[in-house]
Amino acid sequence: MKPELNITGEPRTRDTIDLAPRFSEHDALRLNRMFRGASTQEMLEAVIRDGLAGDLAVVSSFGAESAVLLHLIASVDRSIPVLFLDTGKHFPETLAYRDLLVERLGLNLVVLTPDPDDLAKKDESGLRWSYDPDGCCDIRKVRPLEKALVNYDATFTGRKSFQSSTRANLPRFEIDTSDAQGRLKINPVIDWDASQIEAYLIQHDLPRHPLIAQGYPSIGCSPCTSQVAPGEDPRSGRWKGWDKTECGIHKPGEEPFL
Template sequence: MASPARTPDTLDLGPRFTAAEVAALNARFADASTQDMLAAVLGEGLAGRVAVVSSFGAESAVLLHLVAQVDPATPVLFLDTHKHFPETLAYRDALVAQLGLTNLVVLEPDAATVAKKDEAGLRWSWDPDGCCEIRKVIPLAKAMAGLDATITGRKGFQSSTRAGLPRFELDSSDAVGRLKINPLASWTKDALDAYFTVHGLPHHPLVAQGYPSIGCAPCTSKVAPGEDPRSGRWKGWDKTECGIHVPGSTDDGDGSELPPGYEPVF
């Protein structure tokens, strides 16, 4: 539970957050620049207990550049599902080197779990929720056991399900009460494009080929101009998120491989 002595004014926040604290943080930083907000988050009470979760996708370079300007040693968690486009892995390595990020943490699915539940590697074709659970949700849940907060690159304009996204919110993936921080929540596509230009950031090579949102190769399709940027993800399925931000898997596992405090959504 939150300590009554803590106040969002100093970001002296412990490992459990309340809705009231989240509301206070959103109010405190309502008019702050993204750079100032990140400097406060990474330099005050959350220092050492927060990590960036990055897919190294179409727009990831903006958030990673902003973070690198404050603290290039901030942990950057990358979920290597073993289903990524080769271009994504090459882009990841090039961007890490260019930005001087020094703490890339590559998370991989448990080999025994994959062998048991996705031996042929085709679970994505008949149960994309279960595939995401094995390759994304469980590995990230384990990595987050020692964290109080994560920083994401989600933007409100990306889809109708992300409209109105706040800068700070409670992480609903488990009952621990971690903080989820969305520095780019209110950024527009034009603002992102301008940032790329001003800072000379490289674009993911697949963007120019019609992929405005890039995930695992089997579940990512090209998007026609004017369509929802995330409409190419899991095309043909009633699915808009992988599960690391919005729980919703239907895997039939028993959750025994998860860390204490994680509530599986099987």
């Protein structure tokens, strides 16, 4: 197995990763410059096959447009772990769609679940979403993902700039600010628009999430996801009535490295 390389082409060892942050803001800046003008496929092949970002994982909700990123990555390397947060609050349609895509694309699915002690102490009734959605997301999404991500140097996300104003200026590469590990967060389809997503789905005959046809362009946990009227922000149906736009995995205040 060839050694992992950093973006200067020098070998990276697990000892150096453990002693210091894996990547810095400067690394993210250099990667954005390195792949400026490159296609999404070219960038993915270089990052995955050349080991530029170390140990990789995909974080996927198996939501409305997830099939595109999952197909892109599977076409390069199907062995990359796909981390799915099973919150216990998903629509049954989402779980069925997840299983369909896993079988169709041959994905390496890794299911993450909330800590039973956290649920017993902080959400025994299962209704925390109704009065504290941030706390519910923290227990059911943020904490399980934090535990899993210590094993990875970088993660792929399916965020796109057209989804909401909080995602409008995100770059392809950024530093995950959720901890001090210096993990890369890679947004391969951040600059894709809705027509590109649709064209890719058609070209590769990818199945659609069944709730899209029912007016759900952005799909999360069932209690906190509602239908969206034509012309509304695609994510306006998430946590409707709350001053909340992200679950906590992605922070709305994160600034891109340009």
